[in-house]
Amino acid sequence: MNNFIFENKTKVYFGKGGVKEYLGSLLANYGNTVLLAYGGGSIKRNGVYDEVTAILHDAGKTVIEFSGIMPNPTYAKVQEGAKLARDNHIDLILAVGGGSVSDCCKIVSAQANLDEDIWEMQTVKHALPNKFIPLGTIVTVFGTGSEMNNGAVITNEDKKIKGALWGAQADFAFLDPTYTMSVPMKQVISGAFDTLSHAMETYFGKPDDNNLSDDINEAVMRSTIRNIRVLLTDPENYDARSELAWASAMAENGILKIGKVTDFQCHMIEHQLGAYTNCNHGAGLAVIHPVMYRHICKDGAARFARFARNVWGIAPLSNDEATALAGVEALAAFIKEIGLPTTFAELGIPADSDLRAVADSTVLTAGCCKKLTHDEVYEILQECK
Numbered sequence: 001m002n003n004f005i006f007e008n009k010t011k012v013y014f015g016k017g018g019v020k021e022y023l024g025s026l027l028a029n030y031g032n033t034v035l036l037a038y039g040g041g042s043i044k045r046n047g048v049y050d051e052v053t054a055i056l057h058d059a060g061k062t063v064i065e066f067s068g069i070m071p072n073p074t075y076a077k078v079q080e081g082a083k084l085a086r087d088n089h090i091d092l093i094l095a096v097g098g099g100s101v102s103d104c105c106k107i108v109s110a111q112a113n114l115d116e117d118i119w120e121m122q123t124v125k126h127a128l129p130n131k132f133i134p135l136g137t138i139v140t141v142f143g144t145g146s147e148m149n150n151g152a153v154i155t156n157e158d159k160k161i162k163g164a165l166w167g168a169q170a171d172f173a174f175l176d177p178t179y180t181m182s183v184p185m186k187q188v189i190s191g192a193f194d195t196l197s198h199a200m201e202t203y204f205g206k207p208d209d210n211n212l213s214d215d216i217n218e219a220v221m222r223s224t225i226r227n228i229r230v231l232l233t234d235p236e237n238y239d240a241r242s243e244l245a246w247a248s249a250m251a252e253n254g255i256l257k258i259g260k261v262t263d264f265q266c267h268m269i270e271h272q273l274g275a276y277t278n279c280n281h282g283a284g285l286a287v288i289h290p291v292m293y294r295h296i297c298k299d300g301a302a303r304f305a306r307f308a309r310n311v312w313g314i315a316p317l318s319n320d321e322a323t324a325l326a327g328v329e330a331l332a333a334f335i336k337e338i339g340l341p342t343t344f345a346e347l348g349i350p351a352d353s354d355l356r357a358v359a360d361s362t363v364l365t366a367g368c369c370k371k372l373t374h375d376e377v378y379e380i381l382q383e384c385k
């Protein structure tokens with residue numbers, strides 16, 4: 001195993017009723033003014049907004065609202081939030097929503113304390129912020145695992161880049177699976193597939209030999225696959241929802257990455273597809289993954305064969321290459337089985353989208369068995385049509 005340093009500072013309150021039980025006392029640790037951040041309004045329809053605002057008011061907090069954070073949050077929205085936070089001397093940001101709300105708030109938390117532009121700071125100067133407004137999250141849809149890390153994915157519309165920025169990591173995160181009961185099933189499944197994607201992008205990183213992280217990862221992948229299937233036949237199943245909620249956090253809280261260099265090439269392609277088309281993240285990954293893996297699995301046949309055996313239960317075929325490909329086809333069949341799109345047409349990507357520009361602006365990673373070129377990314381995108 002490679003050397004590593006590991007720390008995860010987020011305190012997790014997992015399970016039914018956690019917000020009611022613990023949020024009030026937690027608020028005592030922070031100043032008076034709270035920025036309550038949320039998305040397009042689902043929290044007003046499912047009762048979460050009422051529950052949280054009542055607790056904030058009981059705790060005597062002054063609440064400033066930052067609403068309308070869109071899926072695939074934009075850099076302009078980050079700047080709007082940062083101004084609001086600065087103008088109101090915010091003491092705590094409370095992000096209530098999915099990955100988009102959480103990501104936007106991580107960067108708001110940093111930008112509010114900076115005189116310079118955080119995009120330029122990170123992408124040009126390669127410097128990181130170190131002063132943050134404290135952040136807490138209440139997760140209402142699972143998949144990104146954003147709640148236990150400091151990474152954020154922000155769409156810079158002017159530059160046509162959907163890219164990673166580093167911001168605040170939440171002090172605390174409430175993971176209550178009952179909050180997800182109102183999420184449309186399509187989103188629940190695309191979120192859960194995002195979890196599976198994070199696990200795969202880590203599993204196919206380096207080194208790909210004997211590694212405890214990979215053994216744990218296989219369990220996370222099997223659990224995610226099993227519980228997606230449970231939810232499709234029994235959508236209200238709390239147990240399956242809670243397993244998926246924790247798998248989501250586990251796939252992105254750093255534990256599976258211990259001792260490894262991760263890959264995330266599929267994410268890099270999907271993010272640029274998102275920059276050009278604003279597509280749904282998990283659904284975009286579902287289209288790209290099998291196509292990309294068909295391109296590379298021969299170069300990492302032993303690892304892909306292990307994925308086939310240990311994750312999909314495929315008996316070894318005549319050689320590793322054949323077993324590897326069978327594993328990729330099992331993944332493709334699973335994507336179809338759970339109703340995720342398998343082509344860009346099904347995903348709703350306009351036929352005249354500029355896939356050449358998507359390919360050319362994709363960050364190329366070297367964490368997997370094969371480093372792709374921009375031309376190969378373009379071929380993959382063409383095959384996704």
Ligand code: NZQ
Nearest residue numbers: 039040041042071072098099100140141144146151182183
């Ligand atoms: O905006 P509202 O009205 O709340 O509706 C949201 C949104 O339309 C809805 N929703 C959330 N909770 C709900 C609910 N609807 C009903 N009931 C509830 N309880 O779900 C929709 C999607 O929300 P969003 O936050 O966009 O989804 P997700 O959590 O999948 O986040 C996606 C974003 O996270 C980024 C993605 O690229 C994308 O921008 N990612 C962040 C990562 C990270 N920080 O670690 C890693 C990921 O790989 C990913 O890239």
Ligand code: ZN
Nearest residue numbers: 144194197267
């Ligand atoms: Zn993802």
